[in-house]
Each structure stands twice: as C-alpha cells, then as structure tokens.
Amino acid sequence: MFSAIVPIVALVSRRGSRLMAALLAAGTLGCHGHATTTTATADVAIYATAAQRIAAANLTGEAAYRRVAALADQFGPRMTGSPALERAIVWAHDAFVADGQQNVSLDPVHVPIWQRGKESAEIVTPAPRRLAVLGLGGTVETPPGGLTAEVAVVSSFDELAKLGGAVRGKIVLFNHPFPAGNAGAGYGKSVPYRTEGATRAAAFGAVAALVRSLASASLGAPHTGQMHYGPGPKIPTAALSVEDAALLARLAARGPVTVHLVLEDGSRPDAPSFNVLAELPGRELPDEIVVIGAHIDSWDVGEGAQDDGAGCAIVMESLATLRRLGLVPRRTIRAVLFTSEEEGAQGAKTYAEAHANELARHVAAFETDIGAGTPLGFRIDAAPAAVAEARELVTLLTPLGATVIDEGFSGSDINAMRPAGVPLLGLFSDPTHYFDVHHSVADTLEKIDPAALGRNVAAMATLAYVVADRPTRWPVSPPPPPEHKP
Ligand SMILES: [Zn+2]
Numbered sequence: 001m002f003s004a005i006v007p008i009v010a011l012v013s014r015r016g017s018r019l020m021a022a023l024l025a026a027g028t029l030g031c032h033g034h035a036t037t038t039t040a041t042a043d044v045a046i047y048a049t050a051a052q053r054i055a056a057a058n059l060t061g062e063a064a065y066r067r068v069a070a071l072a073d074q075f076g077p078r079m080t081g082s083p084a085l086e087r088a089i090v091w092a093h094d095a096f097v098a099d100g101q102q103n104v105s106l107d108p109v110h111v112p113i114w115q116r117g118k119e120s121a122e123i124v125t126p127a128p129r130r131l132a133v134l135g136l137g138g139t140v141e142t143p144p145g146g147l148t149a150e151v152a153v154v155s156s157f158d159e160l161a162k163l164g165g166a167v168r169g170k171i172v173l174f175n176h177p178f179p180a181g182n183a184g185a186g187y188g189k190s191v192p193y194r195t196e197g198a199t200r201a202a203a204f205g206a207v208a209a210l211v212r213s214l215a216s217a218s219l220g221a222p223h224t225g226q227m228h229y230g231p232g233p234k235i236p237t238a239a240l241s242v243e244d245a246a247l248l249a250r251l252a253a254r255g256p257v258t259v260h261l262v263l264e265d266g267s268r269p270d271a272p273s274f275n276v277l278a279e280l281p282g283r284e285l286p287d288e289i290v291v292i293g294a295h296i297d298s299w300d301v302g303e304g305a306q307d308d309g310a311g312c313a314i315v316m317e318s319l320a321t322l323r324r325l326g327l328v329p330r331r332t333i334r335a336v337l338f339t340s341e342e343e344g345a346q347g348a349k350t351y352a353e354a355h356a357n358e359l360a361r362h363v364a365a366f367e368t369d370i371g372a373g374t375p376l377g378f379r380i381d382a383a384p385a386a387v388a389e390a391r392e393l394v395t396l397l398t399p400l401g402a403t404v405i406d407e408g409f410s411g412s413d414i415n416a417m418r419p420a421g422v423p424l425l426g427l428f429s430d431p432t433h434y435f436d437v438h439h440s441v442a443d444t445l446e447k448i449d450p451a452a453l454g455r456n457v458a459a460m461a462t463l464a465y466v467v468a469d470r471p472t473r474w475p476v477s478p479p480p481p482p483e484h485k486p
Helices: 002-026 038-048 048-057 062-075 083-098 156-167 181-204 244-255 304-325 346-354 356-361 384-400 414-420 451-468
Strands: 102-115 120-126 130-131 133-135 147-152 171-174 207-214 237-240 258-263 266-280 283-296 331-339 362-367 377-383 404-407 425-429
Touching: 002 258, 002 362, 038 048, 038 384, 048 304, 048 356, 048 451, 062 083, 062 304, 062 451, 083 102, 083 156, 083 266, 083 304, 083 331, 102 346, 120 237, 120 331, 147 207, 147 244, 156 171, 156 181, 171 181, 171 244, 171 377, 181 207, 181 237, 207 258, 207 266, 237 244, 237 425, 258 404, 266 304, 266 346, 283 304, 283 356, 283 414, 283 451, 304 331, 331 346, 331 451, 346 414, 356 362, 356 414, 362 414, 362 451, 377 384, 377 451, 384 451, 414 425
Parallel strands: 147 171, 171 207, 207 237, 283 331, 283 362, 362 425, 377 404
Antiparallel strands: 102 266, 120 130, 120 258, 133 237, 147 258, 266 331, 377 425
C-alpha cells in the first residue's frame, strides 16, 4: 500500500521543478494576476506551488486517518437519533476548535427519527433456515408476531409487472444482481429496487418486499439503506444478503417457498440534532463562501468509516492543512459536517434554508461522500463555463491522478443548494470497493488506506483553495432540467 508514496513524491517534485522552470521563464512567479486577465490556464501556473505543498503535507494521510479512526472507534455507528451521533457532533466541534478554526458553531437541525427494532427472517418451507436480513430505513413494522407468506422472485420491475396480480398476498423479492463494471453506475441502476420496491410491489397486492443487497461483493452481510413510500399501501421491506437472495431465487425455481418475516422497526418522534460548521475566513472577500462538506451520521451497522467518516476526515484535514500552511484564500472556506444525510438529508435541507440569504454568495460547494478510495477527480454540476474551467484547474491534481471531471449529480448534501444556482463539485474517489461494505456491518476502519485518504485530502483542499482564491468566480448555475433527479 505504502509503496505508492514514492512515485507520488517523485511526480510531485518532478512536476514541481518543471513548473517552476516554466514559471520563472514566463516571469509570472509570485504574481497573483488581475481579475480582468486571469483565466483557468493562468491559474494552473499560479497555484502549482500551493498544490505541491498541500500534496506534500498529506503524503502519508496519517493526520486524516487519525481523525476517521477517532470517529469510527470512539463513536461507532452514528445513526440519526442516537446518542453516539450527538457525541460525535460535539467531538467534531471541539476538534475544529482545537485546530484553531474560526466561527466554529453547531447549527440546530430538527430530524425525523426511524429506529430498528427486533428483526428476523427465516425460510419456513421447504425446510427451515435463517436468513441474513436488515430492515430498510423508513420501513413500517410487520404485524405483531410477523408475517408468513410465499415468496415471488423477480429481477426487475418489468418482471413484477408481468406477474401483476399473481403476487397478491405474497412477499416480493427483488433479486436484481449488482451490475458489473463501474460500481457507482451499478449502484445508481440498482437503487430504485431498494427505494421504490415496496411501493411497486404493494401496488400489485404484495404483503412485503425484500431486496437483494446493493453490494458489489458479498461475504454474507446484508446492506441497508433508505427507502421511500409512494401513494398507496405501505408494506414492510428489508434487505437480504446477496447469498440469501440467490438462495431464495434457486429454491423458488424448484417449487413454492414461504418465509416468516419480523420487522419491529418504525418512526419515532422527531429530535434535535446539529450541523457542525467551521471557517477559514477569506482575506479579501470573507462574505463569499466555498463550502466543503461531508455527513457525520451513518447507518446503525458497521462504523460508518467509509460512509462517511472518511469524508468528515477529508473535510476537517483539508481545512487544517490550509490553515497550517498559511494558505488563507481570498474568500472564506466553510467546512460543514451535515447531520442526518442517510435518512433524508435533513441537515442539508436545513442548511440551505437557514443560510438562504447567503447562498448567492456561495461561490461553490464541494462534497465528499464516496469513501476513501484513491481520488480520480470530481463530479461537477455547474454552468458550462465553470465545467470548462474545472477541467483546466484539475490538471493541478495530475500528481494525485485526480484529473477526471464528469458532469452530473455531485452529492446529496450540497444538492440542497442546487436550486440557488451554487456550482456543485463532488470529490470522486475510486468506488471499486466502496459498495462491498457500504451500509453494512463491514463498513469499518481497517478498510481505509491512509495514503489514499491523504490523496483525497490533497485533491479536496487544493481545488477548494483555488476556487476560493482565484480572482474570478464561476457563474451561477442555470436552472436544472425538469428531469434532474439525484
Ligand atoms: Zn454517505
């Protein structure tokens, strides 16, 4: 793992000296340019040294790793409504203060609460067998004592529609295999079975819905996640491990299979929580803001190490790196650790509402919420001119290998600022193994490679610094097309 450090050092230093020579030849070193003449191309030269210093400061990733270790080990799972989440929020606040950050505050957020109770699933016929199950966030409970019904297995909504009324009174299992190839795209294609499966099955009279876990690899653990009810009856819904979903599909192909399902889950009264804010105030335009954000809550299984403890560490260490290096940008960089992302992004909605009068002065918002795989670049949701400039600015991240700019949905927390036209950027880390552990008991600290985590810090801190410091700011994003959905 750590052998990767050597080539990066070499790349940083080789690239740095080449750039230094070019800058000296051009006579531009140390010049911060003028608003009227500066372009992204010129900025790449101006900020090369800062990028190099930020990368060098995060080569081992140890400082960021200490942060995610503290969060994962000391607080464990940080479910919305849990004392662990609220303790972690206080820890993050105190850590920002200890780092010397300014305007550190806790913004109140009113969060809806859903809690997991006793859960079980077992095959009744043809032969008793326990199944690995996790209720989906938002599910209603089963009737007292649970329910027992025959299982109807489908692999798509089209297959469900073909069965139609034949699923009445049954448990529908969505046995949709996680697509091979790009894991992020695979997750996007699979997620409707988790979020909409219950509503679609209920429309044909099903009594419960099970979903094959959305997992790119599996060692028997079910993966939970949020679901949403549409109009119509609400039926209980849960995830099965990939292995158990495949087992049910094989058994059902041989003959009738019945399953007993118990989910004592459900909604509880709303409760108070907080977003954590901290700032590196801008030296010239402190009222203009670049947000860097992640979410501090997690599901109630695993430790939320990748999702999104890693993101919190990346955000905290990005701000700490800039402060330590004396890289105080023209505009303010504001770190935001959002609460309650997993269960409906209430922290993000509340931030956008509470700071509505500032959003016109939000120059950009960054988010990191796809684990700590090596950074590949950024997803961007912004005006074409901003996208074009971002493509040039990320050449500063060539030594990190983070030069991809993909247009599209950039993050569920910052997306609350999309209607205000704030340019959005999501740090895109290699998702190859993220969905192996995502929302499962396996999302634990030892999956995180400190050096890759450090490269994520460098990518985030560099681009956020450049966007906050460069003389020009990006145009407001055009309204999203009507079909624009997360
Ligand atoms: Zn997340």
